[in-house]
Amino acid sequence: MPSPAKKPAAKRDAKAAAPKSKAVGKEVRPGSADAPVRSGSTPQVPRGMKDILPQEQRYWRHIYKKIESLARGYGYERIDTPILEETSLFVRAAGKQSDIVEKEMFSFIDKGGDNVSLRPEGTAPVARAYINHGMLAMPQPVKLYYVGPMFRYERPQHGRYRQHHQFGFEVFGDSNPVIDAELIMLAHQFYKDLGIKTTVHINSLGCPNCRPNFTAEIVAYFRSKRSQLCEDCKRRMTKNPLRVLDCKVPGCVALKEAAPHIVDHLDDDCKNKLMRVLEFLDDLQVPYVLDPHLVRGFDYYTRTVFEVVLSDEQVIPAPLPVPAAPAHGHRGHQAVPEAQPVQEVPQPMPAVALGGGGRYDNLIEQMGGRPTPACGFGIGLERAILQMKALQIDPPDDNRTEVFLAQLGDQARRKVFALFDELRAADVRVAANLSKNALKGQLEAANKMGAKLTAIIGQKEVLDGTVLLRDMESGMQEIVDYNKAVLEITKKLGRE
Numbered sequence: 001m002p003s004p005a006k007k008p009a010a011k012r013d014a015k016a017a018a019p020k021s022k023a024v025g026k027e028v029r030p031g032s033a034d035a036p037v038r039s040g041s042t043p044q045v046p047r048g049m050k051d052i053l054p055q056e057q058r059y060w061r062h063i064y065k066k067i068e069s070l071a072r073g074y075g076y077e078r079i080d081t082p083i084l085e086e087t088s089l090f091v092r093a094a095g096k097q098s099d100i101v102e103k104e105m106f107s108f109i110d111k112g113g114d115n116v117s118l119r120p121e122g123t124a125p126v127a128r129a130y131i132n133h134g135m136l137a138m139p140q141p142v143k144l145y146y147v148g149p150m151f152r153y154e155r156p157q158h159g160r161y162r163q164h165h166q167f168g169f170e171v172f173g174d175s176n177p178v179i180d181a182e183l184i185m186l187a188h189q190f191y192k193d194l195g196i197k198t199t200v201h202i203n204s205l206g207c208p209n210c211r212p213n214f215t216a217e218i219v220a221y222f223r224s225k226r227s228q229l230c231e232d233c234k235r236r237m238t239k240n241p242l243r244v245l246d247c248k249v250p251g252c253v254a255l256k257e258a259a260p261h262i263v264d265h266l267d268d269d270c271k272n273k274l275m276r277v278l279e280f281l282d283d284l285q286v287p288y289v290l291d292p293h294l295v296r297g298f299d300y301y302t303r304t305v306f307e308v309v310l311s312d313e314q315v316i317p318a319p320l321p322v323p324a325a326p327a328h329g330h331r332g333h334q335a336v337p338e339a340q341p342v343q344e345v346p347q348p349m350p351a352v353a354l355g356g357g358g359r360y361d362n363l364i365e366q367m368g369g370r371p372t373p374a375c376g377f378g379i380g381l382e383r384a385i386l387q388m389k390a391l392q393i394d395p396p397d398d399n400r401t402e403v404f405l406a407q408l409g410d411q412a413r414r415k416v417f418a419l420f421d422e423l424r425a426a427d428v429r430v431a432a433n434l435s436k437n438a439l440k441g442q443l444e445a446a447n448k449m450g451a452k453l454t455a456i457i458g459q460k461e462v463l464d465g466t467v468l469l470r471d472m473e474s475g476m477q478e479i480v481d482y483n484k485a486v487l488e489i490t491k492k493l494g495r496e
């Protein structure tokens, strides 16, 4: 638990970052049901958020499998933290002046008067859990991974949502640069396992010892160009000058080209550690480029920072034709609000980060724990899926029905019930539509589901103690003994 002595400071931080929400105090009581309702309209998914429909789920299952396989292979244990945290956690970790804390958090006062936020990222909650549960007493390093939704109040656009999902790998209690390299390799390997070629952009943000030197260099460089900077960067110049290097406004991007390189101003220890990471990456054959202006959105990073981007070598197929939007969608005649994109066109995102991370050696101490070096990364699942679609990488449809059980009559239904259970126990993906009577409709359903076989039990089969097995591709039919049906079906599915 955080020490009680720290609490007032945390509360102050939380207050400072609390958004001035109309929803607090005045029109709407926090957590009340008095929210204004647009009369007559159907509730819509919140702006920048998405439903993940059944037809999308195979992408998610595929990705979850890859994450779990990497975690198992490299010895990372899963951790789940709450979606809601004290706002002060993110203020202390990401920094009061970070874009995330200044502009992007979903924060509110709960019914008990506490300032809480939907988590915008996964590292700070996992670091909190490491301290709260005394994981420092465990054999180090402690290797953890998480998967789940994150919330950022951003302007929704292609690949940028207000709710997105991330998985992340974190290592606590080891300062060896080989850990940085292992994590970078894992982020790269995740995409390789999906069939996507990526390159890693890498830099070092130094340590408290050398950071003031290059921060001064950066400030000196941009000071003379202040009038050409965007308004946000003018503010950053006084509050958080390194963030100017991360600005995406074209004018600022152009100015950045000739800015001093951070690596030229690192102290010897930080420089050596960066070199060690690069050597390990060479050994691991992870493609990387040194990006001397790479900085990241959170203040907690020290030394190594990196981002994973689509590789220049990645062959990009011609874009798929976009299916026309149906004339009448499931929303009937209701107008779709402008903000809801109906169809997202899959397109590769060469310039966008597909994941990123770095070392954060001071975060645990900054949050009240004992000094503990740490390093980690986060990867956005929606962006990974958008890349898969754009590159026409089709995940296996591992939930597809293998056998459809069709029946005619009540007695047959009873036999189908029993067979259903036996097949399920034999790990066969099986489906039926027991409320249907006509065989034609049932065969159509089997076809729609892509079943390989349909097992038909009609009145004749009930009397004979048999099952009619139909191969849905060839149309060939075969009568088999009811008691041997499971064996015959598993054989035909190539399970034996």
Ligand code: AMP
Binding pocket: 121, 152, 154, 159, 160, 161, 162, 163, 164, 165, 166, 297, 353, 354, 355, 356, 357, 378, 379, 380, 381, 382, 383
């Ligand atoms: P960050 O925590 O900003 O480094 O983000 C880590 C990764 O999460 C990014 O590289 C993206 O893949 C993904 N990501 C971050 N923000 C969003 C967002 N608003 N929408 C979708 N994906 C995001």
